[in-house]
């Protein structure tokens with residue numbers, strides 16, 4: 341089974357003690373592509389460095405809504421320079437988070453708009469973080485021309501149509517394995533196969549049966565299997581389609 345992980349943070353300190361072993365386990369588990377995602381300037385640089393070190397890792401650079409206040413003309417210039425590195429395939433993760441509200445909402449919206457503009461200028465797809473902010477995320481995406489993915493989709497099956505109408509992909513993560521996640525499984529079953537991605541969001545959102553421990557890309561298999569069960573499809577079909585989709589959206593060869 342050819343597995344792919346559309347969203348991981350392997351440069352986080354949780355992996356400092358055994359990063360290479362974690363990446364080796366992913367390779368042994370059949371993971372053929374990992375998208376390593378930055379959340380601020382330093383981690384975006386770290387993502388590029390990791391992607392340089394491993395041929396099956398690609399990088400996304402961007403500033404997370406939690407740190408929206410860091411987005412200014414200077415940091416945008418630094419992101420632009422980084423984004424020209426051959427390992428970089430997307431701008432992300434960017435978006436809005438009204439759950440934690442770590443930056444004021446108007447500041448988040450401005451940072452999101454500025455990074456969407458950067459992605460358009462560079463003709464790169466975007467990786468969107470949207471938490472309790474679906475309507476405002478959609479409003480900003482409707483005014484933007486480009487492609488991308490809603491990472492760790494959590495908005496519910498009733499919001500899928502508007503996401504799909506924009507041409508966006510939907511990435512499903514570990515919570516699809518949780519006992520009480522029926523709405524998420526419903527959404528995972530409704531996404532057209534050609535718009536579906538899977539991810540771990542490592543080190544977070546660890547799937548059952550490892551829930552509560554640190555997540556890692558090798559565990560993406562549990563996400564694929566849960567999505568396949570929800571769709572009544574073979575895991576092989578979901579694995580193959582999500583690998584093809586990752587390759588098409590980010591212009592890489594998984």
Ligand SMILES: [Zn+2]
Pocket residue numbers: 347349377433541
């Ligand atoms: Zn993330």
